[in-house]
Amino acid sequence: MPDVVVSQLKKEFGGNTVLHEVSLTIKDGEFFTLLGPSGCGKSTTLSCLAGLEKPTSGVISIGEETFFDGERNKFVPPEARNLGMVFQSYALWPHMTLAQNLAMPLKLRKVPKGEQQTLIHDALDKVGMAHLADRYPHQLSGGQQQRVALARALVYSPRVLLLDEPLSNLDAKLREQARVWLKRLQSELGITTIYVTHDQEEALAMSDRIAVMSSGHLLQVGSPEDIYERPATAEVAAFIGRSNFIDGTIRSVVEGKARVVVEDATAEFEVHADRGFAAGDAVTVAFRPERATLVDASAAAPDASVLLPGDILATAYVGSRVEYTVRFGKRTLLVDHYRGGFTGPVNVALPEDAVRLYPRTDVVPEDVEELMAVTV
Amino acid sequence: MTNVLTRPRGADAAPNGPEQYPAPRYRSLLGADRSSWLYWATIIVLAVLVLAPVVPTLIQALSDRPLYESGGVFTLDNFVRLFTEADFGMVALTTLAFAGLTTILTILIAVPMAIVVVRTDIPGRRIFGVGMQWPFFISSLILGFGWITMYGPAGFVSTWVRSAVGTVPWDLYTIPGMALTEAVALAPIAYLFCANALRNADASLEGAAQTVGAGPFQILRSVVVPMLRPPVVYSSILVFSMSVETLSVPLLYGQPVGITVFATFLYKNGLQSINPDYGILGAASTIILLVTVLLVVIQGKLLREAKRFVSVRGKATRPRLLDLGWIKWPAVVFIVIYLLFGAVIPIGGLVFRSFTAFFTPLANPFNALTLANYQRIWEFPVYLASIRNSLIVAAVGAVLVSVLATIAVVVARRSTFRYRKLIEYLALAPQAMPGLIIGIGLFWAFAFAPFGLGAIVQGTLAAIIIGFGLRALPSAFGSISPAVMQVGEELDNAARVSGADWLRTFTRILSRLITPAFGAALVLSFVTMLKEYSPAIFLGSAKTNVIGTTMLELWVQGNSGSVAALATIQIVITAVFVGVAGLLMKGNKIDA
Numbered sequence: 029m030p031d032v033v034v035s036q037l038k039k040e041f042g043g044n045t046v047l048h049e050v051s052l053t054i055k056d057g058e059f060f061t062l063l064g065p066s067g068c069g070k071s072t073t074l075s076c077l078a079g080l081e082k083p084t085s086g087v088i089s090i091g092e093e094t095f096f097d098g099e100r101n102k103f104v105p106p107e108a109r110n111l112g113m114v115f116q117s118y119a120l121w122p123h124m125t126l127a128q129n130l131a132m133p134l135k136l137r138k139v140p141k142g143e144q145q146t147l148i149h150d151a152l153d154k155v156g157m158a159h160l161a162d163r164y165p166h167q168l169s170g171g172q173q174q175r176v177a178l179a180r181a182l183v184y185s186p187r188v189l190l191l192d193e194p195l196s197n198l199d200a201k202l203r204e205q206a207r208v209w210l211k212r213l214q215s216e217l218g219i220t221t222i223y224v225t226h227d228q229e230e231a232l233a234m235s236d237r238i239a240v241m242s243s244g245h246l247l248q249v250g251s252p253e254d255i256y257e258r259p260a261t262a263e264v265a266a267f268i269g270r271s272n273f274i275d276g277t278i279r280s281v282v283e284g285k286a287r288v289v290v291e292d293a294t295a296e297f298e299v300h301a302d303r304g305f306a307a308g309d310a311v312t313v314a315f316r317p318e319r320a321t322l323v324d325a326s327a328a329a330p331d332a333s334v335l336l337p338g339d340i341l342a343t344a345y346v347g348s349r350v351e352y353t354v355r356f357g358k359r360t361l362l363v364d365h366y367r368g369g370f371t372g373p374v375n376v377a378l379p380e381d382a383v384r385l386y387p388r389t390d391v392v393p394e395d396v397e398e399l400m401a402v403t404v
Numbered sequence: 405m406t407n408v409l410t411r412p413r414g415a416d417a418a419p420n421g422p423e424q425y426p427a428p429r430y431r432s433l434l435g436a437d438r439s440s441w442l443y444w445a446t447i448i449v450l451a452v453l454v455l456a457p458v459v460p461t462l463i464q465a466l467s468d469r470p471l472y473e474s475g476g477v478f479t480l481d482n483f484v485r486l487f488t489e490a491d492f493g494m495v496a497l498t499t500l501a502f503a504g505l506t507t508i509l510t511i512l513i514a515v516p517m518a519i520v521v522v523r524t525d526i527p528g529r530r531i532f533g534v535g536m537q538w539p540f541f542i543s544s545l546i547l548g549f550g551w552i553t554m555y556g557p558a559g560f561v562s563t564w565v566r567s568a569v570g571t572v573p574w575d576l577y578t579i580p581g582m583a584l585t586e587a588v589a590l591a592p593i594a595y596l597f598c599a600n601a602l603r604n605a606d607a608s609l610e611g612a613a614q615t616v617g618a619g620p621f622q623i624l625r626s627v628v629v630p631m632l633r634p635p636v637v638y639s640s641i642l643v644f645s646m647s648v649e650t651l652s653v654p655l656l657y658g659q660p661v662g663i664t665v666f667a668t669f670l671y672k673n674g675l676q677s678i679n680p681d682y683g684i685l686g687a688a689s690t691i692i693l694l695v696t697v698l699l700v701v702i703q704g705k706l707l708r709e710a711k712r713f714v715s716v717r718g719k720a721t722r723p724r725l726l727d728l729g730w731i732k733w734p735a736v737v738f739i740v741i742y743l744l745f746g747a748v749i750p751i752g753g754l755v756f757r758s759f760t761a762f763f764t765p766l767a768n769p770f771n772a773l774t775l776a777n778y779q780r781i782w783e784f785p786v787y788l789a790s791i792r793n794s795l796i797v798a799a800v801g802a803v804l805v806s807v808l809a810t811i812a813v814v815v816a817r818r819s820t821f822r823y824r825k826l827i828e829y830l831a832l833a834p835q836a837m838p839g840l841i842i843g844i845g846l847f848w849a850f851a852f853a854p855f856g857l858g859a860i861v862q863g864t865l866a867a868i869i870i871g872f873g874l875r876a877l878p879s880a881f882g883s884i885s886p887a888v889m890q891v892g893e894e895l896d897n898a899a900r901v902s903g904a905d906w907l908r909t910f911t912r913i914l915s916r917l918i919t920p921a922f923g924a925a926l927v928l929s930f931v932t933m934l935k936e937y938s939p940a941i942f943l944g945s946a947k948t949n950v951i952g953t954t955m956l957e958l959w960v961q962g963n964s965g966s967v968a969a970l971a972t973i974q975i976v977i978t979a980v981f982v983g984v985a986g987l988l989m990k991g992n993k994i995d996a
């Protein structure tokens with residue numbers, strides 16, 4: 029199965045641009061996820077791949093074959109693309125039994141009757157639904173319908189499997205099981221899979237690579253680890269997992285080390301700066317709560333490059349760890365620590381590689397910022 | 405053989421090799437796929453059907469001689485003569501008075517009825533609700549016959565009142581008389597919109613809680629009236645435009661005493677004069693079309709704005725009942741009077757009339773029971789033929805109209821065809837075309853169609869089917885459209901990705917899922933076309949009379965007994981058909 033290549037894909041709905049020149053390459057056999065908040069254009073991207081929407085411009089191809097080329101006015105309709113797709117609503121045809129649902133794509137391909145039987149049975153068996161072949165969709169639970177929808181998308185061995193939030197209609201418990209099951213099935217089959225979700229945990233747990241999207245732009249493409257540990261932009265850091273953000277200014281850059289002064293000058297530290305920052309640049313400093321530790325303000329400074337003085341505002345015990353809310357200047361920081369017992373003035377300590385610098389961005393919506401601001 | 409389900413990872417020897425089950429191929433013709441051919445066929449068929457009656461009418465209106473004479477010259481003279489010689493201004497004023505009064509009376513009947521039936525706990529509200537569906541079975545032509553039979557100058561009730569009081573304190577053959585009858589026929593439509601609004605607008609009933617202890621008038625003013633404004637405005641326009649184009653009641657009541665409205669003007673000038681003035685006919689038709697088109701455009705605009713009030717919502721929540729106190733009792737009496745005197749007595753009287761030799765309170769009609777009225781219909785082949793014609797037209801027409809409407813809906817709502825919006829407009833356009841104008845226009849179109857195509861159709865049942873079908877098309881479209889919208893688009897998309905082209909998606913998936921709606925459209929179209937007659941006045945020939953035109957003919961001959969018999973037959977056919985269809989559809993409900 030060849031690579032899926034999307035380049036400069038643009039889609040407008042009546043003058044409203046929903047996809048801004050998105051480019052992606054999805055490798056053979058890869059589990060590739062489009063992740064982003066609702067309305068960011070994930071489904072539109074998938075629909076363009078499937079041929080259900082006609083892009084405004086750009087190129088889409090799989091291997092040698094071009095499905096869409098805006099400049100050459102080439103458009104291959106969905107029925108000629110030989111892809112498999114599972115929809116959010118499962119979209120099982122209600123007037124057909126499960127077997128008939130699976131038979132439909134085979135009939136359209138004029139597969140001989142006998143072979144159809146085998147294929148249908150194999151596919152339903154693979155998803156553990158063979159014993160229900162003669163049921164109608166409405167006689168199944170949501171989880172079962174989702175499996176059948178998957179079987180229907182796989183029964184004709186499509187080139188690529190497209191999944192649009194297939195688990196979002198399941199309840200939480202079932203969703204976690206389905207996640208494991210789906211991932212295992214995919215890696216057994218080795219089929220190139222493009223998966224759409226707004227659920228970051230799902231994306232992190234299942235994907236080989238993730239593309240993070242926001243309002244029609246591609247923010248970052250990388251492995252789950254890349255995305256989580258090394259968010260390319262402050263938006264990605266804000267969207268994936270939890271992050272603390274502090275505004276600051278660069279005082280000087282010497283040999284790849286930037287000296288950052290925190291906005292209200294309550295702290296100053298030096299971190300590695302990998303982009304071309306220069307003195308005077310306004311930056312946003314980001315770090316994850318679980319990478320920070322707490323030390324008593326009176327204790328000797330530990331071997332950490334960044335120390336942020338603050339006061340404990342609130343403590344929440346969540347079992348495996350303790351979540352502290354620390355007042356730092358005018359804002360609050362979240363810190364996860366393995367033990368409780370801190371009160372009063374503390375230092376938030378960070379190893380150098382836990383801190384990331386971004387050009388100044390407003391990642392936190394204003395109303396949230398207001399909530400978080402300490403009004404003393 | 406390996407496929408993706410059995411192949412272990414990495415065992416794919418030739419990743420770029422031929423696919424095992426390649427996507428199906430669909431034939432294309434002259435560079436366009438078959439779905440595109442269907443799109444274009446649909447739009448062309450609709451455009452030809454809709455434009456066929458309109459274009460000749462417009463040409464005739466602007467031509468100085470009849471279309472069949474060559475060398476016509478462009479002129480506006482027809483319009484000048486229309487208002488000078490033909491006194492069309494007076495006709496327009498009369499129409500305005502008639503339609504305006506009809507609208508007011510309709511709303512006065514419909515609104516209290518909707519409030520009482522939907523929002524109070526009066527006894528028998530369910531029966532009233534069902535009773536309001538009577539016009540579905542009975543055409544306004546038949547209602548007019550019934551009213552004249554009972555309340556006309558020589559009617560049963562009138563005669564009885566005259567013998568009791570010495571005089572009849574009403575006169576049916578006046579504009580108020582016409583308006584009242586028309587309002588009785590149209591009230592159920594306005595009722596439907598108001599009742600739906602009252603059923604759905606539960607949020608606005610919050611106010612009801614605050615009016616605890618308030619008097620009935622206060623409740624009405626603060627709770628009910630605001631809720632009803634949109635449906636009342638919308639149905640007023642609807643009723644107004646329907647009464648602007650209606651023929652039946654003005655023909656039966658107004659014609660004998662010289663009250664002329666739009667439709668009877670066309671009837672008189674086109675049919676009754678020995679030497680019809682085609683220029684005037686065309687000019688009048690053009691003006692009437694302009695008026696009806698304008699009204700339909702306003703309707704569409706209002707409907708979009710008031711969508712949330714007139715649409716039927718999915719979940720039927722039981723509306724909270726209002727306690728209107730003593731007001732509900734006069735309201736009940738009012739409903740009973742409406743149903744009894746408006747529908748039951750005239751229709752019942754007409755049916756009874758069909759079984760008697762004469763019908764007057766001065767002699768006991770039970771002594772005059774006879775089947776002679778039916779016998780006459782049986783004995784004259786032309787009368788019998790008209791029943792057969794009506795059945796053929798309604799049956800064949802219903803199938804054709806429902807199929808065309810279904811295809812139009814699906815292309816309009818579920819395709820990527822560039823002109824899909826236009827398809828919807830075309831399918832709904834006949835709403836704005838009065839039956840007589842469709843008749844006149846098609847008559848001209850057939851007469852002057854190229855290659856003698858028109859001559860093949862002219863004077864046959866096919867011509868009648870086209871005319872009636874055009875009239876029935878918008879309601880068929882309207883009844884199928886919501887069903888298509890309800891089918892999730894992902895079901896279509898799933899079929900497309902699985903390898904079905906647009907056409908096959910329609911035949912394999914969508915068409916199966918909208919079968920019940922198709923059945924409903926069939927029934928609706930059948931009943932509509934069975935009751936229809938006005939296009940046939942111009943399109944029909946002696947051989948292609950339908951029940952409606954035959955009734956008119958018999959009426960003019962003064963043969964009211966046989967009119968009553970034909971009317972009864974038409975009502976019975978409708979009732980039996982709807983009953984059987986209802987049973988069939990209930991039995992056939994698929995397990996899905």
Ligand SMILES: Nc1ncnc2c1ncn2[C@@H]1O[C@H](COP(=O)(O)OP(=O)(O)O)[C@@H](O)[C@H]1O
Nearest residue numbers: 041042046064065066067068069070071072073
């Ligand atoms: N058919 C359409 N017409 C107009 N706008 C659309 C259409 N489909 C999607 N959009 C808009 O495009 C944006 C992206 O939609 P979508 O791809 O469905 O988002 P996601 O799947 O990421 O939630 C949304 O703002 C949505 O309103």
Ligand SMILES: [Mg+2]
Nearest residue numbers: 067070071072
């Ligand atoms: Mg989506």
